[in-house]
Amino acid sequence: MIPAARKITSGASPLYHYDELRIVHLELTHRCNAACPMCARNVNGGAVNPDMPLSELSLADIKAILLPDFVARLKRIYACGNYGDPIVARDCLAVFRYLREHGPNLNLDLHTNGSARKPDWWRELAAIMKQGPHYLRFGIDGLQDTNHLYRRGTDWKTVMRSAETFIEAGGHAEWDFLVFRHNEHQVEEARKLAADMGFREFFVRKTGRFLDAGELETSERFDVLDKKGNFEYFLEQPKNPDYQNPAFGNLELVKQRYGEYQTYLDKVEIDCKVAGRKRKIYLSAQGYALPCCWLGAVFSESSTAERRQFADLLKDFGGSAAVDARRHGLEAVIEGPLFQQAIPASWDRASIADGKLAICARTCGKEFDPLDHQRD
Numbered sequence: 001m002i003p004a005a006r007k008i009t010s011g012a013s014p015l016y017h018y019d020e021l022r023i024v025h026l027e028l029t030h031r032c033n034a035a036c037p038m039c040a041r042n043v044n045g046g047a048v049n050p051d052m053p054l055s056e057l058s059l060a061d062i063k064a065i066l067l068p069d070f071v072a073r074l075k076r077i078y079a080c081g082n083y084g085d086p087i088v089a090r091d092c093l094a095v096f097r098y099l100r101e102h103g104p105n106l107n108l109d110l111h112t113n114g115s116a117r118k119p120d121w122w123r124e125l126a127a128i129m130k131q132g133p134h135y136l137r138f139g140i141d142g143l144q145d146t147n148h149l150y151r152r153g154t155d156w157k158t159v160m161r162s163a164e165t166f167i168e169a170g171g172h173a174e175w176d177f178l179v180f181r182h183n184e185h186q187v188e189e190a191r192k193l194a195a196d197m198g199f200r201e202f203f204v205r206k207t208g209r210f211l212d213a214g215e216l217e218t219s220e221r222f223d224v225l226d227k228k229g230n231f232e233y234f235l236e237q238p239k240n241p242d243y244q245n246p247a248f249g250n251l252e253l254v255k256q257r258y259g260e261y262q263t264y265l266d267k268v269e270i271d272c273k274v275a276g277r278k279r280k281i282y283l284s285a286q287g288y289a290l291p292c293c294w295l296g297a298v299f300s301e302s303s304t305a306e307r308r309q310f311a312d313l314l315k316d317f318g319g320s321a322a323v324d325a326r327r328h329g330l331e332a333v334i335e336g337p338l339f340q341q342a343i344p345a346s347w348d349r350a351s352i353a354d355g356k357l358a359i360c361a362r363t364c365g366k367e368f369d370p371l372d373h374q375r376d
């Protein structure tokens with residue numbers, strides 16, 4: 001049983017109730033064949049994040065957590081995640097088969113770097129997904145001579161073969177292109193290649209990670225390290241302003257209004273990206289159910305002050321065991337005090353020091369939101 005909260009005093013509205021949920025963000029695995037420098041699964045493209053357990057959800061886990069009647073009434077499930085690529089999960093195909101069986105009208109989506117698995121596997125995935133609405137989005141950040149500079153460890157020929165096979169088998173593929181200085185000259189060529197290959201969509205992505213939030217400044221460069229922590233090269237922001245994250249243009253306004261980032265976090269109003277009508281939940285590879293992937297890194301509790309703050313809040317309910325959907329079931333976690341009161345109640349606190357969740361203020365503060373501006 002999930003312990004009742006000790007500190008709740010507010011009458012804040014719940015995030016949502018179990019039977020209202022419409023979207024599940026599913027992280028099948030913490031494993032990945034790549035090492036993208038700005039991804040939290042590794043240290044600047046080098047060593048694997050030492051705090052990260054190599055967890056994975058099996059088909060049995062998914063069947064126990066996402067019950068058939070729950071899947072049947074969802075609008076969308078998408079496999080993506082904080083730390084892993086779903087295509088390397090052992091039971092990926094079996095999980096998708098189960099979700100499609102119980103959700104014939106479900107939007108069944110998957111995000112990947114595409115650099116793993118043989119053609120037969122991709123044909124099978126297409127056969128499952130195309131029985132209903134779906135997309136498969138490949139993260140391909142450049143062309144043959146540049147994609148590996150961000151998608152470190154991927155193989156161009158394998159990525160192209162995966163995409164061709166999936167498309168030929170009737171799957172709807174989309175292309176996400178994350179723009180840097182080293183690939184900005186290739187955007188239009190990649191867009192044409194995507195159209196020629198039969199991709200349904202091509203998206204230009206503008207990363208929000210060239211940011212020193214504490215200083216309310218953008219950073220021009222991001223160091224890429226090898227596995228021993230030695231500098232290899234750096235990533236740079238694109239020169240073309242059309243490819244830069246538009247939220248960076250708000251930094252000056254935020255600075256004028258609040259002076260310091262900490263004051264911004266204390267005072268900014270929060271517009272939660274998953275609560276209310278959005279009705280979305282994140283299921284981690286550990287089987288933890290949390291409102292969103294930004295609160296999802298519960299194992300990294302010692303890494304930053306904002307993670308320690310959320311870990312302290314979780315401790316009031318018994319720690320991460322309180323969000324363990326394998327142990328309690330999804331409904332019990334969602335109807336428990338964390339979702340129903342503690343997280344939304346924190347948003348009304350006067351400051352971060354007073355218990356307003358810093359992760360929520362940073363991610364969903366209304367006045368500075370690089371995440372919302374990453375896409376075209």
Ligand code: SF4
Nearest residue numbers: 032034036039083084
């Ligand atoms: S492919 Fe995805 S999960 Fe893998 S390192 Fe890159 S961003 Fe992270």
Ligand code: SF4
Nearest residue numbers: 272273291292360364
């Ligand atoms: S970080 Fe907080 S406010 Fe933002 S989506 Fe997650 S729970 Fe909602």
